[in-house]
Amino acid sequence: MxxxxxxxxxxxxxxxxxxxxxxxxxxxxxxxxxxxxxxxxxxxxxxxxxxxxxxxxxxxxxxxxxxxxxxxxxxxxxxxxxxxxxxxxxxxxxxxxxxxxxxxxxxxxxxxxxxxxxxxxxxxxxxxxxxxxxxxxxxxxxxxxxxxxxxxxxxxxxxxxxxxxxxxxxxxxxxxxxxxxxxxxxxxxxxxxxxxxxxxxxxxxxxxxxxxxxxxxxxxxxxxxxxxxxxxxxxxxxxxxxxxxxxxxxxxxxxxxxxxxxxxxxxxxxxxxxxxxxxxxxxxxxxxxxxxxxxxxxxxxxxxxxxxxxxxxxxxxxxxxxxxxxKQQMIKYKGTTLYPPAMNDVLNGFENIETHIIEISTNDLGTDEILIKLAVKEQSEVFLHEIKDHFRAKLRVTPKIEYCSRESLNTLIFNPMSRKPIHFFDLR
Structure with missing residues (x-):
């Protein structure tokens, strides 16, 4: 109706x-x-x-x-x-x-x-x-x-x-x-x-x-x-x-x-x-x-x-x-404007990634810095290069990426004080 x-x-x-x-x-x-x-x-x-x-x-x-x-x-x-x-x-x-x-x-x-x-x-x-x-x-x-x-x-x-x-x-x-x-x-x-x-x-x-x-x-x-x-x-x-x-x-x-x-x-x-x-x-x-x-x-x-x-x-x-x-989560990174959903979409394309968080901070030059923390099924340098190439192809930039344990990331993602899983942390 x-x-x-x-x-x-x-x-x-x-x-x-x-x-x-x-x-x-x-x-x-x-x-x-x-x-x-x-x-x-x-x-x-x-x-x-x-x-x-x-x-x-x-x-x-x-x-x-x-x-x-x-x-x-x-x-x-x-x-x-x-x-x-x-x-x-x-x-x-x-x-x-x-x-x-x-x-x-x-x-x-x-x-x-x-x-x-x-x-x-x-x-x-x-x-x-x-x-x-x-x-x-x-x-x-x-x-x-x-x-x-x-x-x-x-x-x-x-x-x-x-x-x-x-x-x-x-x-x-x-x-x-x-x-x-x-x-x-x-x-x-x-x-x-x-x-x-x-x-x-x-x-x-x-x-x-x-x-x-x-x-x-x-x-x-x-x-x-x-x-x-x-x-x-x-x-x-x-x-x-x-x-x-x-x-x-x-x-x-x-x-x-x-x-x-x-x-x-x-x-x-x-x-x-x-x-x-x-x-x-x-x-x-x-x-x-x-x-x-x-x-x-x-x-x-x-x-x-x-x-x-x-x-x-x-x-x-x-x-x-x-x-x-x-609007508040807009990131200016190496001349490119990015939003977290676009980065989430890139990361969601990999079967090997179990979970992730995206951290944004301000570097010594006063510009935005992106660090992506990943929990994966199998860690390798080859996989890191694959993700970076994918970011370059899709979003024209390559953020910093590091491996972490699934447990350490889940502690941040599933904060008991939040009603939603948190994958984005703005430290600027």
Whole structure:
């Protein structure tokens, strides 16, 4: 069931969003201490903001603003907060988000239309392979969305391949929600224990936290490694706690679909100006329909490209392409601009590599230095040369590479204080 607005003409979508923009600006100017102060300080009269283009009159909101003035963004009494969630803190101090009862309903609606986008329907059973605790919004959002769709949920949580396979065999799920690299661990376990995973009944996996595609929407190395062995459909999804909204692929796999009833999106350059159509920039959004902590022009730090051709699925809304990388994680190395996902993709192409981390530091000349630490099945100088040649061919540069034990790297990657595996360490 595609919402009517997502099949409307671009002019109708724009008019609809401009009406919603007026509502959210009126709301925050009355309820949010942060935006009240900002509008007063900048001399902003919201009556002058009538179109999406007029949003340019409002300064952007940053992660630093959220960290520094967290409580000032709250628009309702604390007594109305039903759920307290925090951001993952990947790029700084975690921020707390409160959600009201209506916000939880909106979150459920968002996930329901997102999962529907990926082909999940009433009657399916979904195995949830991500945490629902530790103030993590995503796990709760998935559960609420699936419940709204009348879809069965198996809350297994993260890790433990044996438990995942026991659950798959017992409850016969049709879809999985997981970090894609964990699917490789499931395949490895299945092969070692003669589990016929291609006859397990799994049709697809909604993948979070890691990229599945190249910029032209072809499968990247990680996705190819999964699908070459396991005949399942992979769906990419992009979301964040701050936006309480997801961009999920449909079966055509051409980017995450925008839900215009939930969020206004922009792609901005370094000067906070909209980029030209089809150019890369920083994803910036304004939330719609949120009661507790709406955000206006919030810069995500994620570098993306918009695609606005209508999709074969019938949706006319724009689509968000694969994230190139985090703006703060951009690396300038020997005259070349790099982001961690591109390096991950190179490393994922080697069967001999068990795990890795990427460390960025500043050298004596004040420029970026890259050190890649690898745990491999078999160490050799020949293999090191092979990796370096591959980096040179794919990314035009060769970072420093050293061998480490799998145990020493896993201690860093699986930090108990983090909800996601950490493969990138910025020491600059």
């Amino acid at each position: 595609i919402p009517k607005i997502e099949k409307a003409s671009l002019d109708e979508i724009k008019a609809f969003q401009e009406q919603k923009l007026l509502e959210v600006l009126t709301y925050v100017s009355e309820k949010s201490s942060f935006y009240k102060n900002l509008f007063a300080k900048e001399g902003i009269d919201i009556k002058n903001i009538k179109t999406l283009e007029d949003l340019n009159q409002i300064p952007v909101t940053t992660k630093e603003d959220l960290q520094k003035f967290n409580d000032d963004f709250l628009c309702v009494p604390v007594s109305e907060i039903i759920d307290f969630a925090t951001t993952s803190g990947t790029l700084g101090e975690p921020v707390t988000f409160g959600l009201t009862d209506n916000d939880l309903d909106r979150l459920a609606y968002n996930e329901a239309i997102s999962f529907d986008c990926a082909g999940i329907k009433e009657g399916d059973v979904v195995q949830l392979m991500t945490t629902i605790d530790r103030r993590f919004m995503a796990g709760l959002a998935y559960f609420l969305g699936l419940r709204k769709m009348k879809v069965g949920v198996i809350r297994v949580g993260a890790g433990i391949p044996e438990l995942q396979w026991d659950s798959i065999r017992k409850y016969k799920p049709t879809y999985l929600i997981t970090v894609p690299s964990f699917l490789l661990k499931l395949i490895e376990y299945a092969e070692a224990h003669t589990i016929d995973f291609n006859n397990s009944g799994i049709k697809g996996a909604i993948c979070i936290g890691e990229s599945l595609r190249n910029q032209d929407f072809t499968l990247n190395t990680l996705s190819k490694k999964i699908t070459e062995k396991w005949n399942i459909k992979l769906f990419s999804t992009y979301a964040s706690t701050e936006m309480s909204t997801a961009f999920t692929e449909c079966e055509h796999g051409n980017g995450g679909h925008h839900h215009p009833e939930l969020i206004i999106v922009e792609v901005l350059d370094e000067q906070n100006q909209p980029v030209k159509n089809g150019e890369l920039g920083e994803l910036t959004f304004t939330t719609l329909g949120i009661e507790a902590m709406p955000l206006i022009r919030f810069k995500t730090g994620d570098i993306v490209k918009f695609h606005d051709q209508p999709c074969t699925c019938g949706r006319t809304t724009l689509r968000v392409g694969p994230v190139i990388g985090r």
